[in-house]
Amino acid sequence: MSIVKAKDLTFEYIRRDEEGNVDGITTAIDNVSLDIKEGQFIAILGHNGSGKSTFAKHINAILHPTEGTVWVDGMDTSDDANVWNIRHEAGMVFQNPDNQIIGQVVEEDVGFGPENMGVPTEEIWQRVEESLKAVGMYEYRKKSPNRLSGGQKQRVSIAGVLAMHPKCIVFDEPTAMLDPNGRKEVIRAARALNDVEGITVILITHYMEEIIHADKVFVMDKGKIAMEGTPREVFSKVDELKALRLDVPQVTLLAYELKKRGVNLPDGILTKEELVKALGL
Amino acid sequence: MLRDITLGQYYQSDSVIHRLDPRVKLLGTVAFVVSLFLSDYFLGYLVAILFLAICVELSTVPFKFIVKGMKTIVFLLIITVVCNLLFTTGTTVVSFWKVTITVEGIRMAFMMALRLSLLILGSSIMTLTTTPNNLTDGMESVMSPLKKIRVPVHEISMMMSIALRFIPILLEETDKIMKAQIARGADFETGGLIKRAKALIPLLVPLFISAFRRANDLALAMEARCYRGGEHRTKMKPLKYRKRDGIAYGILVIYIAAVIIVGKFGIPVGGFVW
Numbered sequence: 156m157s158i159v160k161a162k163d164l165t166f167e168y169i170r171r172d173e174e175g176n177v178d179g180i181t182t183a184i185d186n187v188s189l190d191i192k193e194g195q196f197i198a199i200l201g202h203n204g205s206g207k208s209t210f211a212k213h214i215n216a217i218l219h220p221t222e223g224t225v226w227v228d229g230m231d232t233s234d235d236a237n238v239w240n241i242r243h244e245a246g247m248v249f250q251n252p253d254n255q256i257i258g259q260v261v262e263e264d265v266g267f268g269p270e271n272m273g274v275p276t277e278e279i280w281q282r283v284e285e286s287l288k289a290v291g292m293y294e295y296r297k298k299s300p301n302r303l304s305g306g307q308k309q310r311v312s313i314a315g316v317l318a319m320h321p322k323c324i325v326f327d328e329p330t331a332m333l334d335p336n337g338r339k340e341v342i343r344a345a346r347a348l349n350d351v352e353g354i355t356v357i358l359i360t361h362y363m364e365e366i367i368h369a370d371k372v373f374v375m376d377k378g379k380i381a382m383e384g385t386p387r388e389v390f391s392k393v394d395e396l397k398a399l400r401l402d403v404p405q406v407t408l409l410a411y412e413l414k415k416r417g418v419n420l421p422d423g424i425l426t427k428e429e430l431v432k433a434l435g436l
Numbered sequence: 437m438l439r440d441i442t443l444g445q446y447y448q449s450d451s452v453i454h455r456l457d458p459r460v461k462l463l464g465t466v467a468f469v470v471s472l473f474l475s476d477y478f479l480g481y482l483v484a485i486l487f488l489a490i491c492v493e494l495s496t497v498p499f500k501f502i503v504k505g506m507k508t509i510v511f512l513l514i515i516t517v518v519c520n521l522l523f524t525t526g527t528t529v530v531s532f533w534k535v536t537i538t539v540e541g542i543r544m545a546f547m548m549a550l551r552l553s554l555l556i557l558g559s560s561i562m563t564l565t566t567t568p569n570n571l572t573d574g575m576e577s578v579m580s581p582l583k584k585i586r587v588p589v590h591e592i593s594m595m596m597s598i599a600l601r602f603i604p605i606l607l608e609e610t611d612k613i614m615k616a617q618i619a620r621g622a623d624f625e626t627g628g629l630i631k632r633a634k635a636l637i638p639l640l641v642p643l644f645i646s647a648f649r650r651a652n653d654l655a656l657a658m659e660a661r662c663y664r665g666g667e668h669r670t671k672m673k674p675l676k677y678r679k680r681d682g683i684a685y686g687i688l689v690i691y692i693a694a695v696i697i698v699g700k701f702g703i704p705v706g707g708f709v710w
Binding site: 215251253257258260263266267268269270274275276280283300316 | 597649656659668
């Protein structure tokens with residue numbers, strides 16, 4: 156079943172000058188159609204300004220399409236009556252960990268979503284406990300968010316979304332402000348949600364290493380979908396990715412260069428282990 | 437470290453007073469303040485002092501901690517005492533140059549000083565024993581009847597708790613910007629008042645821009661998590677009255693009655709009724 160579906164989606168930012176006259180129109184998303192199935196791990200890649208974050212905000216009904224339609228679990232995001240149901244089914248984790256934590260104590264922040272949804276008190280506690288355990292932050296439940304590291308804060312934010320029992324979570328560059336360790340923590344948590352809880356994960360990023368486990372990758376450029384396929388398919392087209400100013404993981408690049416110089420290797424090698432095996436070392 | 441600062445003046449402990457419902461403490465403080473204006477004689481204040489002493493003892497907050505709060509009003513206290521001493525007319529005690537001090541003046545000055553000190557001490561007991569978080573919750577609940585006259589009670593308390601969450605973050609950011617500007621040659625420390633105020637501009641502008649950006653992000657994050665104001669909202673930690681809160685209310689009523697009754701009697705000392 157499809158959880159997120161976009162048909163001919165176009166979104167325009169209208170720039171206005173000081174008098175409010177239209178100064179120019181930027182098309183952030185240009186006629187995009189895609190279909191994401193329930194339970195998938197999807198990665199959306201793209202350079203700055205490629206429209207990937209704008210697309211993410213459509214899934215949560217924060218932005219509405221200028222043209223075309225987006226459906227989340229069969230609900231049209233342009234219909235105001237659906238807004239709260241959509242936000243409940245499609246959670247969102249943002250980039251800056253400090254700017255999305257509302258509570259002064261970890262557990263209170265995780266409880267914020269269920270509180271808004273009108274979940275009864277006992278059930279809120281149950282959900283908070285489950286969600287914090289799922290991201291491995293249960294022992295920090297009484298701490299102030301200010302004392303956590305970036306990766307831990309992001310995991311609290313994930314727990315906060317998880318406590319709303321969504322079907323789908325959109326991660327909008329969740330690791331852009333983290334150190335390498337924090338990045339790993341967050342990606343591990345996202346993968347666990349997808350594997351264990353079966354939640355659809357849509358990961359928006361520009362770090363190539365984070366997408367090798369995805370079921371499907373969309374590469375966006377100038378508001379259009381430039382490439383799509385499995386990570387292996389996408390990474391086998393090194394030249395195309397370079398033309399889009401995206402880097403491939405070092406291992407993939409090495410394998411690509413070796414192959415160009417006549418070493419017999421399969422296309423789209425993603426991990427060190429794979430390369431070692433393919434080289435027969 | 438800036439991120440470790442405690443806001444307000446909460447003193448961590450696990451006393452009976454700490455565990456009381458914040459609503460009891462809020463209403464109790466209001467009742468205490470009112471009680472200070474109910475009696476005209478010293479005996480009534482004696483009851484108030486006694487009551488406060490018991491509360492302080494029960495709260496397990498060290499007395500010197502509580503007195504710290506008095507520092508801020510020393511100046512106000514002195515002005516009050518001097519004004520009352522000098523400008524109250526009545527039976528003269530001493531008179532020199534153009535100044536006359538009267539019996540009534542001494543009495544007034546003493547009473548006002550006592551009243552002010554008790555007021556501050558009484559309210560510090562509340563802030564010392566209640567976390568800011570709990571306090572905002574309590575306020576939301578106590579003020580909820582005001583919703584009927586369209587006071588946005590929930591929004592006010594939400595704003596207060598968000599402000600509390602962001603104060604340490606913004607402080608840290610101020611520190612960062614300050615260091616960045618110093619590294620670029622900004623001078624925050626020398627020069628007169630005007631020069632220093634001007635020097636703050638390169639600090640305040642980026643700080644404001646960043647604060648607005650944060651506010652925008654936070655609003656988005658809140659909406660994404662289904663926040664739509666106070667309606668249809670349940671509470672993770674609802675305020676619940678327990679037995680001890682009922683007892684505390686009972687004690688408050690007894691206290692007010694005691695102040696009213698005792699406050700009717702004065703003791704004649706030094707040719708005047710105290």
